[in-house]
């Protein structure tokens with residue numbers, strides 16, 4: 001589990017000033033650990049800091065994205081979500097309950113790599129492949145489903 005020192009280190013490693021707001025937002029993303037929306041993050045932080053403004057949280061989120069501390073994830077329902085996991089991974093997206101689960105498979109990554117080595121796309125250099133696999137979880141994992 002992430003602690004205060006780790007959070008500080010992550011911010012300063014990116015040349016960011018360590019502020020309580022940045023610490024709280026980053027902590028919320030790691031603790032929620034489920035590709036939270038900005039609203040999820042705001043309500044999580046308000047449990048301990050009822051006065052935090054949503055504008056502040058949005059600004060911090062933008063900064064953290066710019067500095068590559070977190071990533072944006074867009075769902076099929078067009079809601080922006082945030083991901084604290086930076087290692088390459090794919091997403092399983094539940095159409096019914098909007099839940100996103102990380103999907104990590106070296107085997108799949110290997111297959112994709114081989115495929116695109118053998119089938120190069122004209123006039124395009126691949127940087128990164130992230131699959132968004134949509135479907136339905138048989139047993140739903142969203143707490144409000």
Ligand SMILES: [Zn+2]
Pocket residue numbers: 035083085089090091101102
């Ligand atoms: Zn993810």
